[in-house]
Amino acid sequence: MAKRVVPETARRRRRPTKQGQVLTHGLIVETALRMLHEHGAAGLSARRLGLALGADASTIYRYFRGMDDLVLAIADELFGHAVNRFEPTGDWRGDLRELGLRIHHAYLAHPQAALLTASRVTGRPNEVAGDEMILGILRGAGFGDEDAVRIYHAFIDQSLAFSILDAATLALPPAAREADEEVWRDTYARLPATTHPHIAATAPLLVARMNDSAYPTALDMLLSSAEDQLTRSSGAVGQLARPPARRGEAGIRVGTPACRKDI
Template identity: 85%
Template sequence: MAKRVVPEAARRRRRPTKQGQVLSHAHIVETALRMLREHGPAGLTARRLGHALGADASTVYRYFRGMDDLILAIADELFGRAMTSFTPSGDWRADLRELGTRIHNAYLAHPQAAVLTASRVTGRPNEVAGDETILGILRGAGFADADAVRIYHAFIDQSLAFAILDAATLALPKAAREADEEVWRDTYARLPAATHPNIAATAPLLVARMNDSAYPTALDLLLTSAAAQLAG
């Protein structure tokens, strides 16, 4: 049976923790983000989180139903950071490009958390507000509802999929990441035209591009396709 979560005012600690902090939902989420950044997903446990907060592990469960509930709260926090201070300009294509970039950047700022959370659907306030904004931009641009939902689906999944892919790269140990990056120069760029004519012909371009994220290009392709449909 799920644990009962009482309102924050009722569960606030009466005294500070050993670190002098009065616990709150936001403080626990921020501490969990720091732990993910420093130790990765395997390092985020209730016991370790309680230790980092200067409290007993059971204290975490006064704020969250379980660790998965905390993961969903982290996902919603990252989405909220992407949406902070965003104001639609009225240019739907520019607005979606900005939002896509914001979402991608918000997750990449916390790559370990992104790998853990970007595939989740939270149904929480920041996520819901973001979805409402994106659908409003599309419907306001003149897309029919079915098309607005289809484009929204592709837009948000593309943003989060690239966030996971690029975050996974950033989350690699430095030596592994650098070794992967060198493959384009040390292997692909040296393949002979006699056996690999297409790779050999494009090798300098591959070396220059393939270690960067393809998300900006993919986002522009999606928006160009949507714009062509709207014009048609």
């Protein structure tokens, strides 16, 4: 059974922990992030967290309903790192690109935490504020609500999916990561053109690119597609809003077969 969460005003301990610190929600999340970085998800437990904080493990449950509640708090903290102090400039494409790169960077700064949290939906303040901002950017650019939601969906899922993919690489042991990176040079770059003509032709480019994240490229492709759609939609709306041209006005030449009346 989940334990009762003590209100914020009643959460402070009357005395510091063994490390001389007063427990707070933020301190617990910060310590949990550090433990994930050092030990991975398997190393995060209430007992170990209590030891790291110099407090009894049961103290954690005065701040969180359980360990999953703590995971959601970590997820919202990472999202907060991405949106903190970000202010839209009015350039919708530039703003979304900057925000996408911020989200990706925030998760990659904590790869073990990213693997644990990037697939979660928290409904917490930082996540909600970020979603409101993204939808506001899209609607402000002129996208209709249906298109705004569709592009938002693709944008946020793309950023989180690449965060998980790239975080998984960073979370590998160094030897395994280096071995994976060397495959492009030691295997792909040596395949003969007689059996693998397309790989052989592009081998230098593959070696140069494939160990870097494809997220910036994928993000640009998504935004280009959205921009093209907005341009087409704006053109179509302009055509519908334009009043019919009269004979002799620009747009239809007088005397063309389309407007000439046979006698």
